[in-house]
Amino acid sequence: MTPDLSALVDSIVARMGAAEDRGQVASYIPELAKVDPAQFGIAIATADGRMLTGGDADTSFSIQSISKVFALTLALGKVGDQLWQRVGREPSGNAFNSIVQLEQEHGIPRNPFINAGAIVVADVNLGGHQPRVAIGEMLRFVRYLSGDDSIAINEDVAASETTTGFRNMALANYMRAFGNVRHPVDLVLGTYFHQCAIEMSCRQLALAGRYLMLDGRHPDGGRVVSPGRARRINALMLTCGHYDASGDFAFRVGIPGKSGVGGGILAIVPGRAAIAVWCPGLNDNGNSMLGTQALQMLAEATGWSVF
Ligand code: DON
Structure with a gap:
């Protein structure tokens, strides 16, 4: 049974807000070093048309x-x-x-x-x-x-x-x-x-990712890419989307995801949800530290996985 997504989003926001180790904000692009690492946002666009948001879901960040x-x-x-x-x-x-x-x-x-x-x-x-x-x-x-x-x-x-x-x-x-x-x-x-x-917010990014959960279709009915191409883009996100930590992301989260050094991650549960998380502090591989943890928490609680 899928848990109450809205309550789950609230508990993820609470957990991530309280986390002490938040990673390091990217500094090799000087403009990104100015971003406040205390921020955290999450947005989930579901295949049945719902949108769940939490934290700083409407704050724009550099999608990188x-x-x-x-x-x-x-x-x-x-x-x-x-x-x-x-x-x-x-x-x-x-x-x-x-x-x-x-x-x-x-x-x-x-x-x-x-x-x-x-x-x-x-x-x-x-x-x-x-x-x-x-x-x-x-x-x-x-x-x-x-x-x-x-x-x-x-x-x-x-x-x-x-x-x-x-x-x-x-x-x-x-x-x-x-x-x-x-x-x-x-x-x-x-x-x-x-x-x-x-720059996009978590809400905008989750909405933009919907074609990858909907077999290549825009929710308005238009075809963005063929179903086969959507599957292949998702396959590349799973295998390459987190660079030298792609295996670890697949192991911990188990769904296609693409990170950026702005601290965002777009993750796709085919047929179920397009998810965006954002927390500016990065781990050693240049991926959002708490964004990854939040997705792991979400995947574990929902059972969402491509495996
Ligand atoms: O080219 C760069 O280094 C940046 N504009 C983008 C790198 C990036 O986002 C890597 N992601 N985690």
Whole structure:
């Protein structure tokens, strides 16, 4: 029997509010270091159309790498399975910003969720246009998915990463040397940094994730992706969505999830729920410490799992 979700959300919010060890807020993007680590939000959009929220569920935060899910969805729509000639589908077992595998693997990133893979996806999404076209498309897409036109980009966060994103510059230049980044690096990174700087609340993010719990359908009936593609995006979230902690997330939580260094996690229970949690402090792998704990608590109490 599914427990009372509303009471469960309240107890998760209480537990996370009282936690003393909250991890460390990301500081390598200076603008993110300013965020108050005491915040915690959760939103659950259920397949039968309910929305349950708790804590700071309506506070906007930087979605960062969670944007890679939406960027991948758009890129697959443009080039289909040809994408897999330029990006792999295997967990990397390395940090999200690692460069080590790229030399041996000929500039082909392991998967679309590590930074190198997401930079190739951004290159695909640029498609010969200016970054503002690709960024505009991405914003329209997340606004459509969540049914909320107020979603916007935080230009200070994008600028902050543009001036400090040396690792991403290295990754992009390295892949350009292999011919796997095809546009000028500054245009590709301009696209990538802006998609990462999109701000959404837990409520907006859970709403945006509904197509992944509904076999690729928007709740308004429109088809976003085919059922097979929704399943594959979920499979990649499960196997690669938490970088070198993806195995641990699958072990502890057991559902597809994608994290971001802003402290958000989008998690999908196929056929049941799209969940967003947010707590800015990160663990050593760059994933939200309490966000992961909250999802584990939710999964244990509900029995939600893909296993
Ligand atoms: O490229 C970066 O480093 C950031 N814009 C995004 C990284 C990220 O969110 C990793 N996630 N946990």
